[in-house]
Amino acid sequence: MPFQSRYKSVNPHIYRAGGIVLTASIFLFDVLSPLEGAVAVLYVLSIFLVAHSGRRWEIVAMAVTCLVLTVLAYVISHGWPLRDAPALRALVSMAAVAIALTLALRNQAATQTLAAQAQLIDLSHDMIFVTDMNGVILFWNRAAQDTYGWSAPEAIGKRVDDLLQTVFPVDRANAQRTLLETGRWDGTTEHTTRGGAKLTLESRWALAHGPDDAILGIMETHTDVSERKAAHAALVQSERRFRRMFDATRMGVVQEDWSDVLAALDAAEGRELNADFVQNARRLVRITGVNPALQRIVGASSDGESAAHRTADDILAETDRSFAAALAAFARGDAFFEGETEVVASDGRLVPVLFTITFPTSADDGDSVLVFMLDVTDIRHAQDALQQAQAELAHAARVATLGELTASIAHEVNQPLMAIVTNGEAGMRWLHRDPPELGEVETSLGRVVAEGRRAAEIVKRIRAFLQKAPSQKVELDIATIVDDAALLVDRELARSGAQLIADVAPNLPGVLGDRVQLQQVLVNLLVNAMQAMDGQDGAQRVSIAARPGKNGTVEISVRDSGPGIAPEHVASLFEPFYTTKAEGMGMGLPICRTTVEAHGGTLTVNANPGLGAEFVITLPSTASGTT
Numbered sequence: 196m197p198f199q200s201r202y203k204s205v206n207p208h209i210y211r212a213g214g215i216v217l218t219a220s221i222f223l224f225d226v227l228s229p230l231e232g233a234v235a236v237l238y239v240l241s242i243f244l245v246a247h248s249g250r251r252w253e254i255v256a257m258a259v260t261c262l263v264l265t266v267l268a269y270v271i272s273h274g275w276p277l278r279d280a281p282a283l284r285a286l287v288s289m290a291a292v293a294i295a296l297t298l299a300l301r302n303q304a305a306t307q308t309l310a311a312q313a314q315l316i317d318l319s320h321d322m323i324f325v326t327d328m329n330g331v332i333l334f335w336n337r338a339a340q341d342t343y344g345w346s347a348p349e350a351i352g353k354r355v356d357d358l359l360q361t362v363f364p365v366d367r368a369n370a371q372r373t374l375l376e377t378g379r380w381d382g383t384t385e386h387t388t389r390g391g392a393k394l395t396l397e398s399r400w401a402l403a404h405g406p407d408d409a410i411l412g413i414m415e416t417h418t419d420v421s422e423r424k425a426a427h428a429a430l431v432q433s434e435r436r437f438r439r440m441f442d443a444t445r446m447g448v449v450q451e452d453w454s455d456v457l458a459a460l461d462a463a464e465g466r467e468l469n470a471d472f473v474q475n476a477r478r479l480v481r482i483t484g485v486n487p488a489l490q491r492i493v494g495a496s497s498d499g500e501s502a503a504h505r506t507a508d509d510i511l512a513e514t515d516r517s518f519a520a521a522l523a524a525f526a527r528g529d530a531f532f533e534g535e536t537e538v539v540a541s542d543g544r545l546v547p548v549l550f551t552i553t554f555p556t557s558a559d560d561g562d563s564v565l566v567f568m569l570d571v572t573d574i575r576h577a578q579d580a581l582q583q584a585q586a587e588l589a590h591a592a593r594v595a596t597l598g599e600l601t602a603s604i605a606h607e608v609n610q611p612l613m614a615i616v617t618n619g620e621a622g623m624r625w626l627h628r629d630p631p632e633l634g635e636v637e638t639s640l641g642r643v644v645a646e647g648r649r650a651a652e653i654v655k656r657i658r659a660f661l662q663k664a665p666s667q668k669v670e671l672d673i674a675t676i677v678d679d680a681a682l683l684v685d686r687e688l689a690r691s692g693a694q695l696i697a698d699v700a701p702n703l704p705g706v707l708g709d710r711v712q713l714q715q716v717l718v719n720l721l722v723n724a725m726q727a728m729d730g731q732d733g734a735q736r737v738s739i740a741a742r743p744g745k746n747g748t749v750e751i752s753v754r755d756s757g758p759g760i761a762p763e764h765v766a767s768l769f770e771p772f773y774t775t776k777a778e779g780m781g782m783g784l785p786i787c788r789t790t791v792e793a794h795g796g797t798l799t800v801n802a803n804p805g806l807g808a809e810f811v812i813t814l815p816s817t818a819s820g821t822t
Contacts, residue, residue: 344389
């Protein structure tokens, strides 16, 4: 039988024992039997029987034994010298033994060759089976058994297409026609295992021929490529997904080849990357691909390839500084680099972009570098417009407060003007006396000058505020501010008959601010305190105290001995134009709070109904480091 399902053999010891018993029996029969014949020819059976043991030396040993026993039996039966007929029969027997030995050895060699081939087929990871021309399975290797789930005895004799539910890329008749015409057929088929799994296979068919070149059947080998096909399908899907992202994203993507840059860095061997090296490296970075978004950024032509096959030097601006930093990151082995630069569009425009470069971090990543760019032209324009709008809005806000400031000007300037008038009238009176009191006149004129300068300073600050000029903040000594404020309200105190009590803690840290603005805040609070006590019977006291506050701040409190503030007025006290006084404008306290907050501080009030109102200014000191 040309093909066997499996190599099966009986235990060789049985053949060996059988050979020995048969040989002994033939010898005894040859010696003891009265028959005259070539009994020794039967030793051929012993040789063929021992040949199944598979050992070459045993076959030779059995043949030699048979020859010796043939000679021995002849001597025992016929004596010596040789007799014609018996000797001829003995020689025939010995020739038969020799021929049997030759045939057995040749057959044993052929058997070993076939056994080796069968083992080799079994060792294959491919499924190998043989069918006749009708597709009936004749041979089934171990890989087929393990993969499909049917053992060789179960598969042999079945039609392969019925057993494996074969699916052909073309019908089987076409495949078989090709096989008969060319002797081979290759293709991709699908088989179903015993468990129902679908396998995709690379199949190869070849005609199996017998010794007379007759076709014995079809040898099929199948390689399971299900995982490879699935991996290939996943890879294709991933590539398509990447391509879709590459083409569809609104962010510009540039694929670059930095292999020449890497070679240049290796050649530099850690030497300093000077300007010439950086400039040369820009030309070594080859652009191998761009997506449509990048083409739109640089204004590429419709062919879509004008930006590709160029170098980084072609699209980076001459003033670009980001490439040197990116090159340094690449030399350090960083995985990515982010920055901002400008690229040159096809019409020469400089397009501002934010970019991220992803560098390969291992040999598996190849030499491709991906650069993601985001055109921030619109964002820049929007930021510029926003800043312009903010500036205009701030200016408009300041102008909008012009009405308030107009009222506040009258409020702020009124005090020094009134003081000027009062001191001028006093000076005139001292001058008209007989004799004139020139010393008093000089004092009055000095006060006129001081108040005039204060009014001018107030007007100057207001003009600076309207002109967007930065406030003049310097480090101020609180005790000096308090003394100046007290001096400025000295005449108001004298007119109202109020007593001012100043209590400034020693060694107070300074504050950073505008001297005139803070001075005006204290003057306003002191004047308000005196006005709150107008018409009050008994002593009128105004206390101003300065002391260290919490968290490195300085607290300045102004407290009067008046009736305090009614609770219903507290919530609206700092609103513009809100006042409880018939002649008031309602601008003093809002201006004071705005001024204090502009200095990073707060202005609060303790109403204290019946016990006198207290206003507390808290300012960050220079010692706190928050000014």
